[in-house]
Amino acid sequence: MEKRKSIYRKLFSSTFYISAFTFGGGYVIIPLMKKKFVEGLKWIEEDEMLNLIAIAQSSPGPIAVNTSVLIGYNVAGLVGALVSLWATILPPMITLSVISMFYSAFIKNAVISAIMKGMQAGVAAVITDAVLNLGSNVAKKKELISVLIMLIAFIMTFFLKVNVVLIILFGGLIGTLKVVLHERRNKGGGE
């Protein structure tokens, strides 16, 4: 019981911390979550994390919220999911409620906007670092199909603006075909 409570507490504080210091949308927060829960706490494996991100993207709603709910559920069941849900939404909810009350002063404050601008460059570096790690992990497995799927998915979203859900379906379809063809070939070889 004590152990469970300490997991909830760790889950809440880690998620709250990440949520409070992450500016911008889901793609900023995902690399940070990956760093914390996969590399830092080692609660989730990298492959499992990517599966969870795919589920988060396949359902509606903010990706950051979806991903952290899934991490919470994976680590500590339904209570875990609720704990990470609140830890994710409280920081922006409190921040925006306060800003909403003083918003015209906030928008014009030169110091605040200069610091925010500086932070953005740091955020860009953090995301780039995470992407380099993820990309090299795909490349390290030395599977041509995976590398191709990654490149095609990149081109389809970045240049062609294809819907995210379609790209996930595309990846899933190619992956399934690969396994089915492989099994069929193995069966053929065995006879």
Added chain:
Amino acid sequence: MVLLKLFWSFLQIGLLSFGGGMAALPLIQNQVVDLHGWITLKEYTDLITIAEMTPGPIGINAAAFVGVRIAGVPGSIIATVGCVLPPFLIVLLLVRLYLKYKNLSAVQGALSGIRPAVTGLIASAALTILILILWGENGFSTNLESLNFVAFILFAASLIVLRKWKPNPIFIILGSGIVGGAIYLLL
């Protein structure tokens, strides 16, 4: 009554926004500006600016921002809960299916194709953000004058530190906020 309307509006936003924050923008605008007139279009564009500079997904930022204006703190809570309730339930349903079937070889195969696709998606989003930060809203250009040099140097220095010493990213973000903030104010 107004609380109920807020809840219902943001429930729809949460339910229908597939594909993350940017996909939610037109839905939010439709609900809070066009349908209900809770905030003006000018306030809505300010809201997007604020959302870019503050933590959290745009949907939650909009819910809290609009909720407070319309019905105080209870409004903020009700709107936010409305926004996350549908995705919360859907995501839990999907993960239960995933946990139940993840050992089937077809599902394994599908996931092995989805993982690199997700990596490609993240790379695309990262590049979009990178271009926005280094070149501004007009997008990438080979013209050196349109590159924000302060941002570029902060970015390059941060990336080198990250690759070499692997510090906690929060320190990188705070550090570049302090250094960058000072430079921008002095320039």
